[in-house]
Every structure is written in C-alpha cells, then in structure tokens.
Amino acid sequence: MSKRTALIFGHNKYADEIISNVKKTYSNIRIFSLEDIDADSSYKVEKFDLSDEWKGIGEDINIEESIAFCVLEDMAENIFLTISLRSNFVDLAIIAVALNRESANKLSMAGANKVIPLVETTADIITNMLEKPISSKILNNILYEESSLKIAQIKIDTESKLDNHKLASIDWTRYHGVLILSLIHEDMKSEFIYSKKMKEYVIQSGDILVVVGYEDDISEFEKIIGSKRYVNWSHWRR
Amino acid sequence: MLKNIVVNIAYYLDTSSTYQKRKRFYYDILENDKNKYKKFIDIFMSVLILISVAVLIREVKYNVDDYLLFFSNYIVSFFFLIEYLLRLWVNSSVSKIIVKRAEYDSFLLRDVRLSKALKEVFLVKIHYMLSPQAIVDLLAIMPFFHQLRVLRIFILFRVFKLFRYTKSIQIITSILATKKFEFLTLAMFASVVIFISSVLIYVMEANQPNSQINTLYKAVYWAIVTISTVGYGDITPVSNEGRFVAMLVISAGVAVLAFTTSLFVSAFTEKLDEIKEIKTVEGIAKLKKLYLICGYSDVASTVAKKLSKAGNKIIVLDKSESRVAEAVKDGFVALAYDPGSVESYKKINVNLDKQVRSILCLSEDDVENVYTALTIRSRSKSVEILSLLINDKNRKKLEFAGINKIVYPQELVGLITKELVGVPVAFEVIHELRSEYANVKIDELGITQRIVDNFATVSELDNKNYRIVLLGIYKTSKERFYFNPMDDTILEVGDYLLVVGYSMFIREFEKYLHTRVRSE
Numbered sequence: 001m002s003k004r005t006a007l008i009f010g011h012n013k014y015a016d017e018i019i020s021n022v023k024k025t026y027s028n029i030r031i032f033s034l035e036d037i038d039a040d041s042s043y044k045v046e047k048f049d050l051s052d053e054w055k056g057i058g059e060d061i062n063i064e065e066s067i068a069f070c071v072l073e074d075m076a077e078n079i080f081l082t083i084s085l086r087s088n089f090v091d092l093a094i095i096a097v098a099l100n101r102e103s104a105n106k107l108s109m110a111g112a113n114k115v116i117p118l119v120e121t122t123a124d125i126i127t128n129m130l131e132k133p134i135s136s137k138i139l140n141n142i143l144y145e146e147s148s149l150k151i152a153q154i155k156i157d158t159e160s161k162l163d164n165h166k167l168a169s170i171d172w173t174r175y176h177g178v179l180i181l182s183l184i185h186e187d188m189k190s191e192f193i194y195s196k197k198m199k200e201y202v203i204q205s206g207d208i209l210v211v212v213g214y215e216d217d218i219s220e221f222e223k224i225i226g227s228k229r230y231v232n233w234s235h236w237r238r
Numbered sequence: 239m240l241k242n243i244v245v246n247i248a249y250y251l252d253t254s255s256t257y258q259k260r261k262r263f264y265y266d267i268l269e270n271d272k273n274k275y276k277k278f279i280d281i282f283m284s285v286l287i288l289i290s291v292a293v294l295i296r297e298v299k300y301n302v303d304d305y306l307l308f309f310s311n312y313i314v315s316f317f318f319l320i321e322y323l324l325r326l327w328v329n330s331s332v333s334k335i336i337v338k339r340a341e342y343d344s345f346l347l348r349d350v351r352l353s354k355a356l357k358e359v360f361l362v363k364i365h366y367m368l369s370p371q372a373i374v375d376l377l378a379i380m381p382f383f384h385q386l387r388v389l390r391i392f393i394l395f396r397v398f399k400l401f402r403y404t405k406s407i408q409i410i411t412s413i414l415a416t417k418k419f420e421f422l423t424l425a426m427f428a429s430v431v432i433f434i435s436s437v438l439i440y441v442m443e444a445n446q447p448n449s450q451i452n453t454l455y456k457a458v459y460w461a462i463v464t465i466s467t468v469g470y471g472d473i474t475p476v477s478n479e480g481r482f483v484a485m486l487v488i489s490a491g492v493a494v495l496a497f498t499t500s501l502f503v504s505a506f507t508e509k510l511d512e513i514k515e516i517k518t519v520e521g522i523a524k525l526k527k528l529y530l531i532c533g534y535s536d537v538a539s540t541v542a543k544k545l546s547k548a549g550n551k552i553i554v555l556d557k558s559e560s561r562v563a564e565a566v567k568d569g570f571v572a573l574a575y576d577p578g579s580v581e582s583y584k585k586i587n588v589n590l591d592k593q594v595r596s597i598l599c600l601s602e603d604d605v606e607n608v609y610t611a612l613t614i615r616s617r618s619k620s621v622e623i624l625s626l627l628i629n630d631k632n633r634k635k636l637e638f639a640g641i642n643k644i645v646y647p648q649e650l651v652g653l654i655t656k657e658l659v660g661v662p663v664a665f666e667v668i669h670e671l672r673s674e675y676a677n678v679k680i681d682e683l684g685i686t687q688r689i690v691d692n693f694a695t696v697s698e699l700d701n702k703n704y705r706i707v708l709l710g711i712y713k714t715s716k717e718r719f720y721f722n723p724m725d726d727t728i729l730e731v732g733d734y735l736l737v738v739g740y741s742m743f744i745r746e747f748e749k750y751l752h753t754r755v756r757s758e
Contacts, residue, residue, distance in 0.1 A: 013629075013630070016652075017648050018655045020652060021652040021655055022655060025656075067659060116655070118650070121650060122540075122645060122650060123540035123544055124544070126537070127548070129645070130529070130596055130624070132682055134734045134736065138709070138719050141719075143665070153664045182667050184667075192678040192738075192739075192740070195705075195740075213722070
C-alpha cells in the first residue's frame with residue numbers, strides 16, 4: 001500500500017529515459033499509455049483514457065509518496081491529463097514535460113508541480129556548452145554523470161552541531177572538503193552563502209544547506225554536523 | 239637563343255612568389271571587392287574624375303588657373319594611364335600562357351613554338367582591350383592630347399569610369415541587363431513608331447507654307463518630342479492631316495511611356511530580394527567570431543536569442559522561406575539557403591575556419607543534421623560543429639559525420655528527472671546559477687600570464703574577500719578539474735577558475751586579478 005510509486009503517463013522515448021533514471025529511487029513503476037500496448041516492453045504497460053476518473057489508482061497506492069510524470073507527446077493531451085490528475089489527487093507530485101515553447105506555462109497552470117521546458121532547457125545547455133564550456137562540463141558532471149563529485153542538500157536538525165551557530169563564524173570553504181553554495185530557509189527561499197543577509201544569520205533547525213563535494217566527504221560532513229541528506233517535495237506544493 | 243631567354247623569363251616569373259604576390263596585390267586593389275584598400279582607390283579615382291569634370295565646366299565661360307588645367311589634363315590622365323596599364327597587366331598572365339605552351343610542346347618532344355604563345359597572348363590582351371570598360375578607360379586618358387578641341391569632350395568619358403568605382407551603379411546595370419529582351423522590343427517599337435510618324439509628318443507638312451516642319455531632321459525631332467509625351471510645342475503641325483498624325487503619335491507615345499515605366503519597375507521589384515541578399519552577404523563577410531545556425535527550429539530560435547543577448551553575432555541558414563522570415567523577424571541575419579548544399583557556403587563567402595566560432599545544426603531531423611555536418615566537413619576539417627540528436631539510434635552516424643558535440647534532449651529529460659527526484663532543492667540552486675537572469679552566477683575566469691606573475695598559488699587569490707566561492711580549478715595541461723583546490727595549488731597560464739558569486743563581485747574579482755601587483 002505505502003510503496004513509493006512512479007506513475008509514468010505516455011509510453012515513448014521520454015518515458016524510457018525517465019524509467020532508467022528513477023528506477024533506483026522508485027521500486028514501483030507503473031506505465032500508462034493511450035495507445036494499444038505492445039508486448040515486448042520490459043515493464044507492464046496499462047492502457048488509459050483521458051476521460052478516466054482514476055478511481056482505481058487512489059486505492060492501490062499511497063498518493064502522498066508517489067510521483068507522476070506526464071510525458072505525452074501531444075501537448076494538448078498532456079495538459080488535459082495534468083488537469084485531470086490534479087483535480088483528482090490534490091497531493092500528488094506531478095512533473096510534466098513541455099515539448100514546445102507555449103505549453104510550459106499552460107502545464108504549470110494546469111497544476112503540474114514542476115515543468116521541464118524541453119526547448120528552453122536544451123537551448124540553455126547548448127548556450128552554456130558554447131559560452132562557458134568548462135563550467136558547463138563540470139556542472140554536468142556534478143549533476144548528471146556518475147562522477148564522485150556530487151551535489152547534496154543537508155537539513156539542519158535540532159540536534160545538529162551547527163544549530164544556533166552564526167553562519168559567518170564558520171570557514172565554510174575549508175569545511176572538511178565540501179563547499180557550501182547556499183542555504184534554504186524553511187519558507188524555501190534560497191540564499192547564496194555570501195549574500196549580505198547571510199552575514200549575521202544564525203543557523204536554525206530546519207534550514208537546508210546545498211553543498212558540493214566528493215561523496216565520501218559529504219557523508220563525513222553529515223556525520224560531523226549530525227544531520228542527514230534530505231529530500232522532500234514540500235516546496236513544490238502549491 | 240632569344241626564344242630560350244623569353245621562355246626562361248616566363249618560367250622565372252611564373253614561379254617567383256614575390257612577383258606573383260605583387261601582381262596579386264594590384265589585382266586585389268583594382269578588382270577584388272573584398273579587399274579593404276580597394277574602397278580607397280575607388281574613392282580617389284572618383285574624386286579625380288569629378289575634379290576634371292568641374293574644370294571642364296568652369297573652362298567653358300571662365301579662365302581656369304594654369305596649374306589646375308595642367309592637373310586635369312596631364313596628372314589625372316597620367317593616373318588613368320597607370321591604372322589602364324595595371325589593369326591590362328593583371329587581367330591575364332603572359333608568363334602562364336608561355337609556360338603552358340612550353341610545357342605542351344616539350345611534352346610532345348618538339349621545339350617550343352613561341353610564335354603561337356605570343357599570338358595567344360596578343361589575342362587575350364586584345365580581347366580585354368576591346369571590352370567596353372577597357373575602351374572607356376582608354377578614352378578617359380585621351381584628354382592628355384587636349385590641344386585637339388574635340389578630344390576635350392572625352393573628359394566626359396571619365397564620368398563613365400565612375401561605373402567601375404560604384405557598386406550600386408553596377409547593380410543597376412546588371413538589373414536592367416536582365417530585361418534586355420524587353421528593352422530591345424521597346425526600342426524596336428519606339429523606333430518604328432518614330433520612323434513612321436516622322437516620315438508621315440514630313441510628307442503632310444513639308445510643303446505647307448506656314449509650317450515649321452520643313453526638313454526631315456525637324457520631323458524626326460518633332461516625332462521624338464511628341465512620342466515621349468514631352469511636347470515642347472516649339473514646332474507644331476498646322477495642316478489637318480498633320481494634326482491627325484499628331485493624334486496617332488500621342489496615343490502611341492502613351493503606350494511607349496507606360497511600357498518603359500513598367501519595365502523599369504518590374505525589373506527592380508523582381509531583383510529587390512536579390513539586391514537585399516547581396517547586401518546581407520556583403521555584411522557577413524566582415525563579421526568575425528560568429529555562430530552559424532543551420533535550421534531555425536524552436537530550439538534554434540531560443541539558442542539564437544540567448545547567444546545574441548550575450549553579444550554574439552549570429553547567422554541563420556534554413557531551406558524554408560517561412561522560417562527564414564521568422565528569423566529575420568526575430569532580428570537575425572538569415573538567408574534562405576540550403577545548409578546541406580556546398581553552394582550555400584560558397585555564396586555566403588564565409589571562411590569557416592577563421593570567421594566561425596561554432597556551427598549549430600539544430601534541425602529537428604537527424605538526416606538533415608548529418609547531411610549538413612558532412613557538407614560543412616567537406617569545406618572545413620576543424621570548425622566546431624554541435625548538433626541536436628533526435629533519435630538515439632542515429633548517435634553513431636552523427637559522430638561519424640564529424641560532429642564534435644551532440645545534444646540529446648530526450649536524455650536530458652531523463653537526467654533532469656533523476657536530479658529532480660533525488661535532490662530537488664540543490665537542482666534548483668544549480669539551475670538558478672546557470673540561468674542568465676539570476677544575480678548569483680557561475681563563471682569561468684581564464685588565468686593569464688599577468689595573473690600568474692602576481693598570484694603564485696590558490697591561497698593568494700583572496701576570493702573570500704570578494705564573497706566568491708572558488709568551486710575549483712580546471713588545469714588545461716592535465717585536462718582535469720580540481721574541486722576545492724588546496725591552498726598550495728599552483729596557478730598556470732591557460733587554467734580556468736570556476737567561481738560562484740554575485741556577478742558584480744565576479745567582475746570586481748576579475749579586475750582585481752588583472753590589476754593587482756604583487757608587493758614584494
């Protein structure tokens with residue numbers, strides 16, 4: 001019942017890529033397709049209809065713990081699907097892919113928590129590759145590739161050593177091999193570590209640190225400050 | 239003996255690089271529109287022409303200073319003579335013709351027939367000398383013999399020389415030349431009408447006692463004045479028959495005039511796009527460090543906007559007229575040329591190795607992108623090509639076509655989702671860093687010799703004072719990125735610092751790196 005489930009709507013290249021990237025995090029993956037199902041897929045594909053009321057799904061899985069990916073190639077259908085999911089499941093995290101320029105805005109209006117604007121993102125990647133080749137390579141490594149350099153978000157707990165410390169009093173750049181880029185308040189506003197506001201800021205429990213470092217160093221850092229890596233979707237709630 | 243000497247000289251000149259270089263130089267400043275000095279030669283020559291015409295006009299009624307006359311008659315003519323001879327020289331290569339003949343004859347194991355070669359040389363040069371432009375050039379020198387009064391009028395031939403020096407006049411002539419047949423028909427029609435009407439009016443009016451049209455010359459003059467709808471009215475038919483002829487001529491005149499006007503208009507409207515294209519291409523040849531975008535897709539238009547915002551020059555090529563129109567509307571230099579055709583690159587006349595930073599194949603079709611890439615590779619081995627990949631199956635083909643960087647949007651979706659479900663907050667932070675609108679940015683700073691001279695190691699950089707996070711250093715020599723480098727890491731020329739900070743502070747930091755002098 002409470003299994004973390006990834007619901008993927010659309011059975012195409014995008015879906016394949018998403019499956020291969022999220023299967024580690026989500027043990028249960030369900031794929032829904034508008035078309036007739038071909039048998040040779042390694043995953044079970046269920047057929048759905050845009051007029052579905054999704055009664056069955058709500059009973060099967062824990063919506064709070066699940067995530068839905070809307071990757072239908074027809075943008076009108078994708079938007080309709082997003083609206084239909086949102087109207088049925090208020091708490092479902094929905095990620096939608098926008099294949100053209102106009103639909104990104106419409107998808108977020110339709111209730112997607114996160115829209116991946118494909119045209120915009122691809123253009124960003126290309127521009128960065130051309131204009132800032134080195135930083136783009138390094139960031140890509142950090143973000144996407146299987147390198148030992150990682151980016152992580154660490155939440156400060158009440159038991160954490162850093163709790164109630166003044167942010168500026170700690171030499172962050174030399175702190176056990178990790179670099180701290182920014183701090184995110186509980187209201188989900190992110191602040192760059194060297195910004196003016198941060199000078200006098202006292203770390204509170206609930207703050208999240210965004211750090212870059214080697215995998216081992218990050219684990220070490222977690223142990224020392226007594227907090228742990230943390231993922232939640234609360235900032236995506238509407 | 240003499241023959242041998244001539245052949246030897248020809249061989250020497252043909253292989254001498256200084257001679258060829260010099261000849262090339264004169265050719266470029268006289269004939270090559272792309273040469274940057276040609277403009278000045280053209281302006282100089284045009285000024286000479288205008289001065290001599292001004293002197294001619296002044297001379298009609300007033301006394302002109304002797305020096306000025308001397309200048310107009312001798313100095314200007316002298317310049318034109320030199321120009322004429324230079325053009326005659328660079329227009330074809332005598333040495334080449336002789337060498338070719340000599341090679342040909344020695345290949346057939348017989349004596350070199352110099353006479354044949356010289357005949358060929360003579361023909362080539364005469365052919366040039368008889369071209370209209372060369373004749374005008376020659377006549378423009380004539381005022382040198384200004385004692386002959388008639389020859390003075392040849393100064394006006396110098397005005398014709400202006401054609402050579404002004405590109406727009408050349409364009410107009412070439413446009414009108416496309417309507418040769420129509421203009422010829424018009425000329426035939428007009429001359430037939432003029433001939434008939436002048437004979438008719440002569441027959442009707444010549445014997446009228448009070449008519450002024452009493453010679454054939456006057457009849458022709460009247461016919462032309464009337465048919466052109468100018469109608470001075472200085473001589474008019476007086477008899478009823480004569481007036482009837484006038485009515486016919488006037489009706490015909492309206493037709494001739496309408497025909498002429500429409501011819502000019504249609505010739506220009508048809509060629510208008512072509513003229514614009516010529517202008518655009520001329521502009522491209524002057525650009526440097528440009529991005530060439532092949533295929534104006536959604537992604538392409540977004541990339542183009544981002545790149546041009548960062549101050550880059552962009553040229554768009556696309557087969558489809560409508561997409562080109564869109565690119566032009568977005569404010570880019572765009573041409574409706576097929577990016578998959580070698581001809582297009584010849585037409586835009588861009589040196590791919592020297593002028594182009596990167597070529598982006600952003601068509602939403604792998605076949606087109608591969609085709610374009612191969613076409614480009616056939617012209618340049620080294621220019622950087624980036625391409626979109628639409629179907630993963632074709633990745634190998636793109637690599638084989640010589641594309642340096644491949645961007646596969648579908649894979650991006652997968653990778654992004656992975657980060658989104660893993661570290662959503664951190665992802666947003668990185669995403670923010672990359673976005674051009676954010677205050678906090680990631681940037682790369684190149685290490686120059688000057689920086690190395692004044693900053694030995696990372697610890698001296700003092701980046702924290704500038705509120706900048708030093709993410710790491712990229713060692714070009716080792717092609718490796720050192721994250722969070724140790725204090726004693728040595729800086730080398732060619733390295734890059736990867737920094738994160740407020741863009742304002744990054745600028746300040748960069749200035750500091752370039753201006754600080756180490757205090758001993």
